[in-house]
Amino acid sequence: MNLMSKLAEIVGRERVFDDLAERISNSRDMSVHQGVPELIVHPAGTEEISKIMKLANQEKVPVTARGSGTSVTGAVLPVCGGILMDLSRMNKIKHIDKANFHAVVEPGVICAHLNAALAKEKMFFPPDPGSSAIATLGGMVSTNASGLRAVKYGTTKDYVHALEVVLADGSIIKTGTTAPKTATGYDLTRLLVNSEGTLGIITEVTVRILPLPPYTAFAMALFDNLDDSGRAVTEILTSGIQLCACEIMDRASLNVVKKRYNLDISDAEALIIMEVDGHKAAVQEQMIFIEETCKKHHGMDVRWSDDPNQRAQMWQGRAGLVPALSRLKPGYRLVPISEDFGVPLTKIPEAIRGAQQVAAKYDVIISTFGHAGDGNVHTTFVIDLTDKSQWDRLRPASDELVDLAMKLKGTISAEHGTGLTRSGYIRRELGQVLDVMKTIKQALDPNNILNPDKMGFAENDGDIFDHFAFEPLIKGIAEANSFGTDVNAEVLACVQCGFCRNGCPTFSTTGLESFNARGRNILAFQMMTGQLEPGPELANTLYRCTTCGTCTYFCPAQIKVPQIVKKARERLYQAGLLPENYAAVLENIRKTNNPFASSKEDRVSSFPPDLREAIAKGTLPRQAETLLFMGCVPSYVDMKIVPSLIKNLSKAGVQFTALAMNEICCGLPIYLSGSDEFAAHADRVMAMVKETGAKEIVTPCAGCYHTLHDLYPGFSRMG
Ligand SMILES: Cc1cc2nc3c(=O)[nH]c(=O)nc-3n(C[C@H](O)[C@H](O)[C@H](O)COP(=O)(O)OP(=O)(O)OC[C@H]3O[C@@H](n4cnc5c(N)ncnc54)[C@H](O)[C@@H]3O)c2cc1C
Numbered sequence: 275m276n277l278m279s280k281l282a283e284i285v286g287r288e289r290v291f292d293d294l295a296e297r298i299s300n301s302r303d304m305s306v307h308q309g310v311p312e313l314i315v316h317p318a319g320t321e322e323i324s325k326i327m328k329l330a331n332q333e334k335v336p337v338t339a340r341g342s343g344t345s346v347t348g349a350v351l352p353v354c355g356g357i358l359m360d361l362s363r364m365n366k367i368k369h370i371d372k373a374n375f376h377a378v379v380e381p382g383v384i385c386a387h388l389n390a391a392l393a394k395e396k397m398f399f400p401p402d403p404g405s406s407a408i409a410t411l412g413g414m415v416s417t418n419a420s421g422l423r424a425v426k427y428g429t430t431k432d433y434v435h436a437l438e439v440v441l442a443d444g445s446i447i448k449t450g451t452t453a454p455k456t457a458t459g460y461d462l463t464r465l466l467v468n469s470e471g472t473l474g475i476i477t478e479v480t481v482r483i484l485p486l487p488p489y490t491a492f493a494m495a496l497f498d499n500l501d502d503s504g505r506a507v508t509e510i511l512t513s514g515i516q517l518c519a520c521e522i523m524d525r526a527s528l529n530v531v532k533k534r535y536n537l538d539i540s541d542a543e544a545l546i547i548m549e550v551d552g553h554k555a556a557v558q559e560q561m562i563f564i565e566e567t568c569k570k571h572h573g574m575d576v577r578w579s580d581d582p583n584q585r586a587q588m589w590q591g592r593a594g595l596v597p598a599l600s601r602l603k604p605g606y607r608l609v610p611i612s613e614d615f616g617v618p619l620t621k622i623p624e625a626i627r628g629a630q631q632v633a634a635k636y637d638v639i640i641s642t643f644g645h646a647g648d649g650n651v652h653t654t655f656v657i658d659l660t661d662k663s664q665w666d667r668l669r670p671a672s673d674e675l676v677d678l679a680m681k682l683k684g685t686i687s688a689e690h691g692t693g694l695t696r697s698g699y700i701r702r703e704l705g706q707v708l709d710v711m712k713t714i715k716q717a718l719d720p721n722n723i724l725n726p727d728k729m730g731f732a733e734n735d736g737d738i739f740d741h742f743a744f745e746p747l748i749k750g751i752a753e754a755n756s757f758g759t760d761v762n763a764e765v766l767a768c769v770q771c772g773f774c775r776n777g778c779p780t781f782s783t784t785g786l787e788s789f790n791a792r793g794r795n796i797l798a799f800q801m802m803t804g805q806l807e808p809g810p811e812l813a814n815t816l817y818r819c820t821t822c823g824t825c826t827y828f829c830p831a832q833i834k835v836p837q838i839v840k841k842a843r844e845r846l847y848q849a850g851l852l853p854e855n856y857a858a859v860l861e862n863i864r865k866t867n868n869p870f871a872s873s874k875e876d877r878v879s880s881f882p883p884d885l886r887e888a889i890a891k892g893t894l895p896r897q898a899e900t901l902l903f904m905g906c907v908p909s910y911v912d913m914k915i916v917p918s919l920i921k922n923l924s925k926a927g928v929q930f931t932a933l934a935m936n937e938i939c940c941g942l943p944i945y946l947s948g949s950d951e952f953a954a955h956a957d958r959v960m961a962m963v964k965e966t967g968a969k970e971i972v973t974p975c976a977g978c979y980h981t982l983h984d985l986y987p988g989f990s991r992m993g
Pocket residue numbers: 304338339340341342343344345346349350361381402403404405408409410411412413414415416417418419420421422470471472474475476477593596597689690725770771772
């Protein structure tokens with residue numbers, strides 16, 4: 275029996291996946307690396323995971339755990355192949371114990387979902403990474419994630435009371451306790467936190483929770499001098515005020531958020547955002563002190579507010595900053611290498627200046643922002659991915675950023691972890707400690723099956739460009755594979771952050787990455803770089819996209835996924851891979867001018883009787899300023915829309931005409947199929963529209979509106 279069948283025996287055939295589209299869709303994260311799994315399994319409980327691990331250990335097959343795949347370092351990528359264990363189905367909040375300040379959750383619970391449940395109890399789980407809208411608790415524990423509130427509340431490790439973990443040989447252990455403190459034995463809980471899936475699979479987490487603070491306010495201040503901003507922060511932090519967040523953004527980052535924040539950044543070198551929570555009177559007093567201190571240190575445009583909407587908007591802008599960096603220039607993308615160092619608090623201005631000098635020396639963009647209150651500086655490269663010389667300059671630039679972190683007595687990763695990206699650098703920081711880590715790894719995972727080759731455990735030390743995902747791009751995009759400059763730039767700007775998971779309707783019903791916008795973009799990238807040829811598995815996922823664009827709405831970089839999907843479909847169409855049901859719709863439109871193969875006469879069956887009579891007698895004016903374009907769905911499927919529209923327009927005294935029985939499909943299904951017949955079809959529709967002399971078209975159909983408004987101008991002109 276092969277591995278696939280053995281896994282299917284454990285979890286059921288419907289939860290094991292080996293198709294190419296799903297495997298490739300799971301092969302990337304925000305880093306520069308890629309790793310394609312051989313099989314993906316979605317276990318539903320600890321017992322299943324234990325059996326899977328026993329099997330994998332016997333057969334010496336690598337297993338990489340996956341939460342939501344928001345890793346920034348390649349940590350989640352199965353670079354040695356094997357099994358990718360997707361834990362997102364284990365998403366139950368098992369228990370909230372308010373009186374004892376803890377909650378028990380499965381590893382696939384999303385951080386924001388836990389906080390939504392806790393908010394009902396007036397409690398919260400403080401660690402809040404920028405990815406909290408989709409990051410899982412398992413992933414957060416495994417990377418010791420932290421976020422904006424770490425200044426006051428600490429990082430994930432400070433909130434893990436106990437863990438249930440399946441070890442490499444399948445045995446199940448429980449570490450920690452729900453008692454507030456313990457002094458028994460080694461602290462295995464702490465060892466497993468931040469182990470990036472290299473020591474065991476976390477199957478249950480008991481987290482510490484806190485009462486929600488009653489009142490929160492935030493302040494923002496621009497500075498035209500970095501050192502002034504540093505001095506202001508130091509004075510505030512050492513005054514005894516316990517900031518819960520303290521963020522800094524440099525000029526390159528401000529360029530990305532200035533519109534959202536409505537800021538004039540002409541003279542600004544840095545923006546500082548600070549948040550304080552607690553009792554109202556105390557917080558307000560502290561806000562006044564913060565305002566005065568910022569002004570004293572030459573802060574410009576200093577403001578503070580306790581408005582929850584403004585606060586939500588402000589943090590949304592900050593959370594979206596990372597993915598939005600890819601919008602700095604078309605064809606550019608952020609590249610997280612040496613982007614996460616931590617330094618002593620007072621060294622932050624020096625760290626930012628040092629990063630700016632590296633950027634100038636190697637002529638690359640580095641956007642620097644971070645958590646000024648906890649010494650975490652994100653120095654993020656943004657480069658033209660197709661430019662080999664920029665990639666070449668990244669290596670020495672990255673080395674110098676690591677030198678800088680070491681010189682400032684800092685750390686190479688304050689919160690994103692080691693993964694693959696920093697594997698080559700970890701020994702510089704840890705020295706002999708890495709050998710101790712290797713001994714522990716060998717003891718717990720003698721066959722080296724748990725997330726191998728990460729965290730400096732590979733035989734060669736590792737390199738920032740190991741398992742490099744962008745190699746084919748550097749060779750250039752062949753004309754035959756290109757989606758055109760604009761759509762190519764959309765594909766490249768996607769950083770695989772996965773925020774689209776929150777909106778994609780096909781992901782929400784399947785839970786599969788290949789049915790999510792991120793997965794589809796990864797597939798498009800592979801097509802664009804000539805690594806994937808059109809095939810039935812690609813057609814299956816790409817034609818199931820509804821092109822609703824909800825992903826674009828949720829995407830901080832507003833990637834136009836529907837356009838990408840459309841271009842990919844053109845190639846699938848040309849390769850003869852239009853799915854049968856889609857082909858039938860197109861054939862119906864060709865033969866009957868509507869997708870349902872309904873009759874011409876039925877198109878007016880929902881018109882009010884007097885209008886039908888006017889049409890029959892030929893007394894409906896053929897020309898009018900307003901044309902009602904009814905659309906196929908309102909005409910043939912939802913019979914209430916057309917009568918209500920006509921009733922309202924008639925009441926309003928609008929003089930209109932309609933194409934009535936002669937109306938034809940707007941052509942949206944043709945457009946979406948990737949067929950090249952759309953332009954000719956659009957011309958046919960526009961010729962009919964022109965004959966009516968209409969100056970405006972009113973349609974009750976959302977699809978027709980989108981087609982006429984957004985898609986026609988490129989193909990055909992109105993009057
Ligand atoms: C836009 C964006 C913003 C971010 N902002 C922050 C930030 O502010 N702070 C921060 O700390 N991080 C941040 N990150 C990084 C990332 O989101 C966090 O590390 C997050 O905690 C990972 O959660 P995940 O569920 O996506 O884990 P994944 O990416 O799926 O996995 C991460 C690691 O954990 C392991 N793992 C996952 N689940 C388990 C499990 N059950 N058992 C054992 N191992 C497991 C994986 O093997 C992998 O090594 C950001 C990422 C993005 C895309």
